Amino acid sequence: MSERKRIIFHLDMDHFFTAVEEREHPEFKGKPVIVGADPKEGKGRGVVSTCNYEARKFGVRSGMPISRAWKLCSEAVYLPINYELYIKVSNEIMDILRKYSDKFEQWGIDEAFLDVSSKVKDFAEAETLAHKIKAEVYDKQKLTCSIGISSNKLVAKIASDFQKPGGLTVVQEEQVEKFLAPLPARKLLWIGRKTEQRLADIGIKTIGDLARCDRTVLSEAFGVMGTQMCLMAHGIDRSEVEERSRIKSISRDVTFEKDTSDFDCVLQALDELSEEVHEDVARQQLHFKTVTIRVRYENFETHTHGKTLPFITNRLEDLKKTARELMRAYLRSDRKIRLVGVRVSNFISGEKQKALM
Ligand code: TTP
Ligand code: MG
Numbered sequence: 001m002s003e004r005k006r007i008i009f010h011l012d013m014d015h016f017f018t019a020v021e022e023r024e025h026p027e028f029k030g031k032p033v034i035v036g037a038d039p040k041e042g043k044g045r046g047v048v049s050t051c052n053y054e055a056r057k058f059g060v061r062s063g064m065p066i067s068r069a070w071k072l073c074s075e076a077v078y079l080p081i082n083y084e085l086y087i088k089v090s091n092e093i094m095d096i097l098r099k100y101s102d103k104f105e106q107w108g109i110d111e112a113f114l115d116v117s118s119k120v121k122d123f124a125e126a127e128t129l130a131h132k133i134k135a136e137v138y139d140k141q142k143l144t145c146s147i148g149i150s151s152n153k154l155v156a157k158i159a160s161d162f163q164k165p166g167g168l169t170v171v172q173e174e175q176v177e178k179f180l181a182p183l184p185a186r187k188l189l190w191i192g193r194k195t196e197q198r199l200a201d202i203g204i205k206t207i208g209d210l211a212r213c214d215r216t217v218l219s220e221a222f223g224v225m226g227t228q229m230c231l232m233a234h235g236i237d238r239s240e241v242e243e244r245s246r247i248k249s250i251s252r253d254v255t256f257e258k259d260t261s262d263f264d265c266v267l268q269a270l271d272e273l274s275e276e277v278h279e280d281v282a283r284q285q286l287h288f289k290t291v292t293i294r295v296r297y298e299n300f301e302t303h304t305h306g307k308t309l310p311f312i313t314n315r316l317e318d319l320k321k322t323a324r325e326l327m328r329a330y331l332r333s334d335r336k337i338r339l340v341g342v343r344v345s346n347f348i349s350g351e352k353q354k355a356l357m
Contacts, residue, residue, distance in 0.1 A: 006117045007126045008241060010148045010156035011097060011133070013110035014165035018052040020089050021079055023142050032076035034060060034069055039078050042070035047315060049081055053165060083287065083312050087348060093141060100133055103241040108285025109348075111160075113153050115241040123149065123172055130168055150176065154237035158187050176235035181208030188232045192279055195222070207233050250286075252276045253341030259298040261336045267324060273342040274323050278316040286347045287314045291322040294341035295330040302339075303330060312348055319344060 013019065017035040022028045032055035037046025044066045051060045051069070058073035069076070090109050098104045101114035120126045130147045137145055146167040148159025155176055159169040171179045180187075185207055186196045202221065204210050210218075210233035218226030231237070252273045260266065270293070281288065292306035305326045309318065323342050330337070 006115060006151050007120055007123065008150060008153055008156045009101075009114040009116060009126070009130060009133075010107075010153065010160040011112050011114065011145050012147075012160045012164070013093065013143060013145045015050055015052045016090075016110035016143075017050045017081065017086055018055075018079075019143050020086055021082075022052065024085070028077050030054065032058060032060070032073050033079065034066075034073070034076045035079050035081055036069070037066045038080065039066045039070040039074075042067050042074065044070075046317070049314075051076070081312075083348065089141065089143070093137060093143070096136055096140060097133065100129065101241070103243075105241045105243060109287075111157075111285070113156065113241045123170055127168065127170055134166075134168070152235070152237040153239055153241060154189060154232055155180070155235050157189065158183065161187070177211065180233070180235050181206060181211065183207050185210050185233075188229065190225075190232075190283070191229070192283070195225075198222075248347075249343050249345035250277050250280045250284075251292075251341060251343035253294060253339055255296075255339045256337065259336035259338050261331075261333055263331050266331060266337055266340060267327065270323050270327055270340055270342060271320055273340065274320045275316065277342050277344055278319055281314060281319075281344060285314075287312045288319075288344040288348075289313075289346035290344065291319055291326065292343040292345065293323050293326045293330075294339070294343070295327070295337060296339035298336040298338050300338070305329070306343075308346060 018033045021033060021035060032052065034048055034051040034055050036048040038044045046066050048060060048062055048064045048066060048069050050062050055073055055076050060069045060072050086109060094106050094112060097112050097114060100119065101116055102118050103115040105113040107113060116126060116129060120129055126149050130149060134145060134147065137143060144166045146160045146164045148156040148162065148169050150156040150159055150171040151173050155171050158180065159171045160167070162169040183206060185191055185199050185204060188207060199210070204213060210229060215227065215230045218230050220226070222229065254269055254273060289312050290306055290308045292304055294302065294304045296302040307322055307326055309322065
């Protein structure tokens with residue numbers, strides 16, 4: 001049986017948080033705008049959540065320490081994060097998009113996949129539909145977005161990022177490999193910084209390099225993920241667009257090779273777990289409020305201890321700091337620790353429930 005042809009959109013709002021702020025404050029028009037921590041004359045802690053394209057011209061980027069952003073562009077308008085407002089706008093946008101698709105999947109706060117296979121008969125009609133969606137989002141919200149169109153989610157997502165802001169990129173099936181080949185390997189979903197480095201170590205920089213690589217070499221080096229990467233490099237992705245179940249928590253734990261009462265070693269392990277949890281949080285574009293740690297002593301006595309922050313965050317430093325604070329009470333020189341774990345929960349987006357380990 002021949003495979004059903006699909007037409008998938010991925011839509012990503014342009015510089016979302018700052019775009020909403022600019023809409024609310026027309027006086028910011030044309031100025032560099034940065035949403036994130038208070039720079040405190042260049043001495044503030046924390047990072048840039050996002051910035052508009054004027055600020056990007058100065059080299060400012062999401063995730064950059066706010067002190068560095070200040071060095072690059074002290075004249076920018078710096079704003080605190082107003083999650084409540086962005087979530088409200090996000091929900092309104094998702095309601096507009098949902099009605100255009102057979103199947104709909106929100107992804108993070110400002111992105112969505114739409115399966116429009118039965119709404120349009122070919123890519124030309126799909127392009128017309130994409131223009132219509134962009135126009136409606138702009139009319140109703142005064143915000144712009146970029147759309148990628150292809151026959152699967154993977155390529156549609158990469159395509160939406162291709163001509164930002166305000167882009168519309170169509171990649172038909174026969175153009176997929178040519179489109180992907182020159183792009184850096186990290187553009188493939190799930191390829192994080194660590195994997196990117198490991199790939200670079202064996203001479204793989206672009207998606208094209210990855211596609212040319214022998215599948216057995218990749219599966220030997222990366223296991224199941226290697227096979228998956230090989231498929232992705234050829235632009236193959238059969239995953240369906242589906243309303244995502246809500247991730248309830250993300251956690252990691254580690255059992256020490258030998259029970260330990262070495263505080264440095266425990267805290268180091270805790271930091272590494274926080275980093276792993278955070279990679280998942282970032283990949284899923286989630287924001288959390290609650291951090292919980294788990295400690296198991298050598299006699300298997302187990303404690304969990306959590307803290308709900310007074311603010312929503314997606315920052316690694318908040319996670320690390322809170323986990324370390326919670327751990328303090330359990331570090332005792334007379335008790336050896338067998339296992340530690342870190343969990344984040346209380347996320348802001350999604351509907352149903354699921355735990356992601
Ligand atoms: P993105 O869609 O990655 O970024 P963006 O919409 O700001 O810019 P672009 O035009 O390139 O799409 O993320 C959506 C929102 O999520 C963003 O406006 C702010 C927030 N965010 C963070 O808080 N921290 C981050 O590190 C990133 C990447 C995004
Ligand atoms: Mg965006």
